[in-house]
Amino acid sequence: MAGKLLSIGECMVELMQAEGDLLRKSFAGDSFNTAYYARMFLPPDWSVDYFSAVGTDTVSEEMLDFIAKTGVGTDYIRRIENRSPGLYMIHLKDGERSFSYWRSQSAAKLLADDAGHLRSAVEASDVIIFSGITLAILAPSSVETLLSELRRAKAVGKLVVFDPNIRPRLWDDKTYMRTTISAGARASSMVMPSFDDETTHFGDTDIAATIGRYRELGVENIIVKDGAKGVTLRFGEGPDAFIASVPVDTIIDTTSAGDSFNGAFLARYVQDGNGKAAAAFAARIAAAVIGHHGALVPVENLNS
Template sequence: MAGRLLSIGECMVELMQADGGLMRKSFAGDTFNTAYYARLFLPADWSVDYFTAVGTDMISEEMLAFIKQHGIGTDKIARIDDRSPGLYMIHLNDGERSFSYWRSASAAKLLARDPDRLRHAVEASDIIVFSGITLAILPPEDVDTLLSELRRAKAAGKLVAFDPNIRPRLWDSAERMRETISDGARAATLVMPSFDDEATHFGDTSISETIARYRALGVADLVVKDGADGATLAFGETNTHVPSAKVEMIVDTTSAGDSFNGGFLAGYVVTGDAPSSARFAAELAAAVIQHHGALVAKDKLPPAIG
């Protein structure tokens, strides 16, 4: 059955290391990466749209062309004068990454400024994806606008998927970060946290504690990612552990969680089965981290699920 996935957030200019001390330019960002991998593996009768804002400059034009080239709709992307996309640079050390960011004039910070445009996009979609980074870059009043629309979508029975993706330096205080992340979870039907983030910033001592905390916020389903230790799924009354997939050599972990999210959502659309979707997502993430950059070509990835 045909459907539409809407991913909400910030796509940025990505600079990564290349040979000879050069840098290679691409475009990426957590919810965009999720949209990219979902598009690769969703059925052809599903549409994938990205909801953000960009400028009217040359790099914004290049970004829009890049998004379209990868089969992701751009009709819901706003254009804002005197703004431009943010930029980040990947630094690698034995496959683990750190980042430098330049995003003070990012147009994406204004993505929720037009409530009517946001409502129309959400109402037209079956699955909506957002993240803690989406919430972190927005002014507080726009966070309220976005979460209001997502709560409406949840009440209407849509699948609202949230990755807390906790990045402390994007927030002005740890208290507001934890409060807003919790509000984001309340607006979601599926939360896909990383356990190390939850342990660090919420003090969880076990995955069971993470699951219980989000369940208390009204979250129906959870996929708790735990790196090399796999993932724990809490759907209904059943908790299921899915092991990680074998990795020969870690090259770049930049999009490990994002690719898992996209693969899981695509698999869940196809099969309706959470454990098999998580197994596929684990294989996908394992393949992705064996290559450079956030977005890896489909011919280097496992075959589609189902």
């Protein structure tokens, strides 16, 4: 069955350490990474589009060309004068990453400012995914514009997917952060949190507490990612299901582990609705991704 997936958020210029003192430039960002992996594993009769905003500068043109070459649609990406993409640098130590960001003039901060454009994109889509980073970069009024459209989409039966992906450095106020993350969950029919984020920022003592809190927010389907410990699913009124992680001999770069899981999961789930099979497939893909450098790993490397 054909369909349309829409990912909403910010794609950035990525600088990664290369040999010597050189840096390698690419483009990535949690919501785009998810779109990339969803496109990789969805059948051809599904379209994947990216909803964001970029500038009119040379780097923005390069970003649009890059996105299009991955097979992800760019028709919903707005162009904004006097703005440019944000930039981040990855720092790696023993496979774990940290980041430095430069995004004060990021055009993506204005992605929800055109409410009519946003509504058209959401109404044209069957599956919509967004993240806590998407919410964190927006002004409060734009957050409400976005969540209002997503609540409408959920109400008419679209699959609205939210990865809280909590990055505290992006939020000026932690109370507002928790309130907004909870509002994002209420607008969603599926939530894909990482347990370490939930225990750190919401005080959840175990995965059952995370699942219970999101169920109280009205989320029907919950997939809790717990790194090497595996994934726990609660779908509807059914029992919890546990999917073990895939062992990895050598971790090269954990960048995009969760994003690749999200994209691969959705690519399989929308085809047959089997959450356990989708999670098992996504766990295999995420394990392959962290064995390579960078956020966007070519498909041939994942099959090797």
